[in-house]
Amino acid sequence: MNSEFKRGLKDGLPIAIGYFSVSFSFGILALQQGLTIFQSVLTSLTNITSAGQFAGLQIIVAGGTILEMILTQFIINLRYALMSLSLSQKLDKKVTLWQRFIMAFANTDEIFAVAMSHQKSLTMSYMAGLQLLPVFGWTAGTGVGAVASSLLPDSLCSALNLALYGMFVAIVVPVARKARPVMCVVLIAIVLSCIFYYVPLFQSISGGIAVILATVIAASVGAWLFPVPASEKDMDS
């Protein structure tokens, strides 16, 4: 086995374990909301993204429009465009166009973060090794969660429903603690999201659109008040 591939596998293993546990709760939730086991596994295998799938599931359950689905996925997953852009600057010269098509598929927040901290330029072997186990963990976790959902008592399902949110909090809070602008953006997003949810005037706005509006407004205010210097962006990526 190629040493770059092996190194990738080793770097991907902890990500895969984390993904398994979170996608397990996605599988439970998807079944609770009425998807079949096959549909929930298919969703995870084809999307490999937590926030997007989670929001997408809400739209499916609510019977939202396709336009709403496109907009929600676009806004929630817009960050991947930026990550792919950064990743493209770090690829080895030997990486071909069709290899780029393959490695784009599972460019998740965590895989991106690990790839960017890799010491050398990124080869196809390394990226394949890095992505293999997390993709497997994400898909398998969903399947196991979906199968187990009917066997698990309600009390456990209720607790596991919080796993996804716990992971979101674990991504946001450490950064918000370090960077005051991020803290401000987070607080603005909380206020807006609650207004859209609780104020009667806005209750005709569906959940997906409310997330988009809160995200776009909070991130715009952040970009306007606290432009990010180039060096900080590199540090983040």
Next chain:
Amino acid sequence: MVYVYIFVMAFVTYLLRVIPLTVFRKKIENQFLCSFLYYVPYACLTALTIPAIFSSTASVISAAAGLVTAVILGFWNKGLFTVAASACVVVFLTERLLGL
């Protein structure tokens, strides 16, 4: 119909990942756009979490207990798995205490 939704989700997500990696190979120079994209994940994850988290479990109280646990552990820079798992455990124990 569910399959149409799944296909649309997967297609949009893949396009966002693949286009910058294959078509655009230049760096984004616009500072507002760069800054906006930098803040998007945090704003988005926050809006997804609050207030939806409060109706995700059997009781608002257990959800709040889980959220507080996650925020405290996140503040201490604990990993994804530790934070998520601990929050779930706290929800479970809180609901047992409440007798749900």
